[in-house]
Amino acid sequence: MKKLIAAASLCVASFSVQAAITVPKYDVNAGKQIAETVCAACHGLTGESIVPAQPNLGGQNVKYLYKQLVNFKAGYRKNGIMQSQVANLSQQDLANVAGYYASQQPWGVGYGNPATSQEASKLFLGGDKKRGVIACAGCHGPDAKGNIFAAFPRLGGQHSEYISTQLKLFRAAGRDDDISSDDQKRVNDAAKEGEKGMMQTVASRLSDRDIRILSEYISAVH
Known part of the structure; x- marks a missing residue:
């Protein structure tokens, strides 16, 4: 529970931006x-x-x-x-x-990878304090259904390939590359000027393996 609270605290800074949508x-x-x-x-x-x-x-x-x-x-x-x-x-x-x-019915559920699901579950729900990896569940929920109020997306059952690509783009700051704007509310990964966005910060601490097992795990969450 403490890990989820700590992870959720990272989301608070962007709540006012996202909720204003x-x-x-x-x-x-x-x-x-x-x-x-x-x-x-x-x-x-x-x-x-x-x-x-x-x-x-x-x-x-x-x-x-x-x-x-x-x-x-x-x-x-x-x-x-x-x-x-x-x-x-x-x-x-x-x-x-x-x-x-x-308004459409939510998509189906992927299959995941049983060999790494336990390890990935720990990372998704609790993060990794030693490496400064924040739990995904803090913003996206333990059931990966997202947060409607804060406009954080539903992830559970999403294609693992797509999730993996987006995490790597966030890690490389590619989701809003070369963006410089005084209106930070409009930047895709909300952040204060001169700072990394929330997802860029989280993804920067993920290894390729982390991204792979998380993507596979999330695709099977339901």
């Missing part, structure tokens, strides 16, 4: 129409991707989805495909799509 009133049916033509090829019409490199979106936190779409459009999160896909969408369109996918 306001999603415009959205139209699920309008979002579905956009998803059919723009998003479904990669993420599936119901938000369950058949490509491990592309994230599942169905049932995800609407604040998180909206924030990511806004950040892609603004360039605070960089991905050539995503930036081109949202380039012609309005803020209302982004809200509609986020609302649509959030």
Whole structure:
């Protein structure tokens, strides 16, 4: 419990930033129409991707989805495909799509790796004090369902390949590379100016093996 409290304290600094995200009133049916033509090829019409490199979106936190779409459009999160896909969408369109996918049934569960699940579980739930690794559960919850209020995403059952890639990008500061802005509230990994973002800080202490076993474990959490 003490480890979870300590991990949760790291999240507090970004709560005010994340909680301030306001999603415009959205139209699920309008979002579905956009998803059919723009998003479904990669993420599936119901938000369950058949490509491990592309994230599942169905049932995800609407604040998180909206924030990511806004950040892609603004360039605070960089991905050539995503930036081109949202380039012609309005803020209302982004809200509609986020609302649509959030309204879908959560995705299924992966299989994980039994050989490393116990070790990964300890890291996910309790971190590693000796190495300064913060527990993932402090922000994403012990059941990996995320935090709706703080816009922290649901992770449980997500593709392990996708999770691994994102952790490595955070570790390399690639999720918001070359970002310098006075408006830190809009940076994808929220932080004070001149400091590492929360996820960059956490990921910087993870080894390749940590990332692998955590990704496999998270993909099987339900």
